[in-house]
Amino acid sequence: xxxxxxxxxxxxxxxxxxxxxxxxxxxxxxxxxxxxxxxxxxxxxxxxxxxxxxxxxxxxxxxxxxxxxxxxxxxxxxxx
Numbered sequence: 001x002x003x004x005x006x007x008x009x010x011x012x013x014x015x016x017x018x019x020x021x022x023x024x025x026x027x028x029x030x031x032x033x034x035x036x037x038x039x040x041x042x043x044x045x046x047x048x049x050x051x052x053x054x055x056x057x058x059x060x061x062x063x064x065x066x067x068x069x070x071x072x073x074x075x076x077x078x079x080x
Contacts, residue, residue, distance in 0.1 A: 016041035028052035 011020055018040040025033035028047055036054040037047060042062065049057040 013038040013041060024052075030054050 015037045025035045029035040030053045037051045
């Protein structure tokens with residue numbers, strides 16, 4: 001029984017596997033243009049602080065700190 005996760009395609013989020021626009025990794029990702037987090041699995045504030053580049057940031061993660069979303073269930077970072 002093989003339990004390995006399928007490799008993520010270039011341009012996919014390493015955190016959740018979401019397909020991202022071609023420039024997202026170049027703008028927000030690490031030195032290899034890979035995105036570790038994206039708007040599907042993190043907040044824009046954290047992404048702009050460097051979470052998509054794999055950096056530890058000081059802003060609480062919405063996945064582990066649900067109160068950071070005014071007590072509402074986390075919706076994957078999507079607005080509306």
